[in-house]
Amino acid sequence: NAGVTQTPKFQVLKTGQSMTLQCAQDMNHNSMYWYRQDPGMGLRLIYYSASEGTTDKGEVPNGYNVSRLNKREFSLRLESAAPSQTSVYFCASRVFQGNTGELFFGEGSRLTVL
Amino acid sequence: DQQVKQNSPSLSVQEGRISILNCDYTNSMFDYFLWYKKYPAEGPTFLISISSIKDKNEDGRFTVFLNKSAKHLSLHIVPSQPGDSAVYFCAASYTNAGKSTFGDGTTLTVKP
Numbered sequence: 001n002a003g004v005t006q007t008p009k010f011q012v013l014k015t016g017q018s019m020t021l022q023c024a025q026d027m028n029h030n031s032m033y034w035y036r037q038d039p040g041m042g043l044r045l046i047y048y049s050a051s052e053g054t055t056d057k058g059e060v061p062n063g064y065n066v067s068r069l070n071k072r073e074f075s076l077r078l079e080s081a082a083p084s085q086t087s088v089y090f091c092a093s094r095v096f097q098g099n100t101g102e103l104f105f106g107e108g109s110r111l112t113v114l
Numbered sequence: 115d116q117q118v119k120q121n122s123p124s125l126s127v128q129e130g131r132i133s134i135l136n137c138d139y140t141n142s143m144f145d146y147f148l149w150y151k152k153y154p155a156e157g158p159t160f161l162i163s164i165s166s167i168k169d170k171n172e173d174g175r176f177t178v179f180l181n182k183s184a185k186h187l188s189l190h191i192v193p194s195q196p197g198d199s200a201v202y203f204c205a206a207s208y209t210n211a212g213k214s215t216f217g218d219g220t221t222l223t224v225k226p
Contacts, residue, residue: 004157033213040123042203042216043158058213090157102148103205103214105157 002026006091006106013081013113021076021109023091030096032074033058033103034066036087043090049074051096081113117141118206120217128225133191135220137204140185144206148214149178149189152201161202162189194224 004025013019025032030051035043035058045058049068063085065077078085088110092103119138127133137147145166150158164171164178164187171178177190191198204217 035216040218042118042120042218044216045213048213092157102160102163103150103158105159107155107157 004091004093004104004106006089006109009107009109011109011111013078013111015082015113017081018077018079019081019111020078021089021091021111022073023075023106024073025091025093025104026072027093027104028071029093029104030071031094032068033092033094034064034074034076035090035092036060037090037108038087046076046089078111081111083113085111086113087111115140116218117144118204118215118217120202120204120220122220123218124221124223126223126225127194129196130193133189133194133198133222133224135189135191135202135204135222137187137189137217138185139187139206141206141208141215142185143208144215145208146206147178147180147187148205148207149176150203150205150216152203152219158203191222194222196224196226198222199224 007022033048034046044060047066049055052071067075088108091106148163149161151161152158162176180187201219201221203219205214207214
């Protein structure tokens with residue numbers, strides 16, 4: 001049982017390049033999330049998708065776009081990467097948006113922007 | 115304005131002793147609190163949670179206490195084991211919002 005799978009696990013970009021982080025979950029969860037974690041800081045919500053077909057901004061959405069491709073997949077795109085976007089990115093899922101239960105996280109994607 | 119605060123970046127305890135990790139929050143609408151554990155190069159994993167209608171929840175060696183009047187919760191680990199060495203995140207949410215707000219984490223080191 002894979003849970004939440006993120007690709008790639010590591011990526012180095014130059015300023016101005018674009019890339020997409022992929023996330024897939026096999027738990028039949030309705031809600032999916034993208035967080036970033038910077039050194040010494042907690043997880044900050046970038047975007048989330050309460051259900052298939054919907055997406056909403058979180059705390060730090062600037063510079064990112066998302067696509068909920070289907071119930072399983074939720075991708076995060078950086079159109080023009082900046083050094084400030086160097087971070088570890090975590091995708092997570094939850095049974096449904098209104099549920100206060102636990103989030104299930106992927107292993108993370110470490111992004112460096114030079 | 116940080117709504118969930120973990121004021122101790124790090125904590126070191128001896129194996130077999132109690133570890134107490136603290137968390138404060140400011141938003142009185144929060145009604146559900148969770149603790150996550152994170153090892154290096156892995157994603158956070160759920161540890162234990164508590165609803166605001168309770169003041170204590172226990173799961174094996176882990177107990178979470180909630181003091182609503184003080185807007186404070188704590189995680190107790192007894193006895194602490196070297197395998198408990200990790201970063202612990204406190205998170206808070208409120209019913210029907212779904213989004214969780216995280217603290218900055220406390221790095222726990224349990225020395226053999």
